[in-house]
Amino acid sequence: MAPHVLMFPLPAQGHVNPMLKLAELFALSGLKVTFLNSHHNHERLLRHADIVSRFANIQGSNSRP
Numbered sequence: 001m002a003p004h005v006l007m008f009p010l011p012a013q014g015h016v017n018p019m020l021k022l023a024e025l026f027a028l029s030g031l032k033v034t035f036l037n038s039h040h041n042h043e044r045l046l047r048h049a050d051i052v053s054r055f056a057n058i059q060g061s062n063s064r065p
Contacts, residue, residue: 007038016041020051027058 010021016021016037023033039043045051 002030002032004032004034006036009041011038011041014045016045020045021061024058027055 005023007019007023009015009027020035023035027033
């Protein structure tokens with residue numbers, strides 16, 4: 001069983017995208033990653049980034065819109 005990492009960036013400008021990239025790198029290295037996000041930031045990611053397809057190729061990904 002792979003280690004599980006919980007990531008929760010501060011809800012401030014400039015914190016979400018770098019943490020999301022780090023989460024992606026962790027997932028690509030085989031770690032199970034849970035990314036905790038505020039509803040507001042989640043909606044912004046869905047509007048301004050192709051977040052679902054970004055994580056679609058990672059095995060076990062469960063990107064929920």
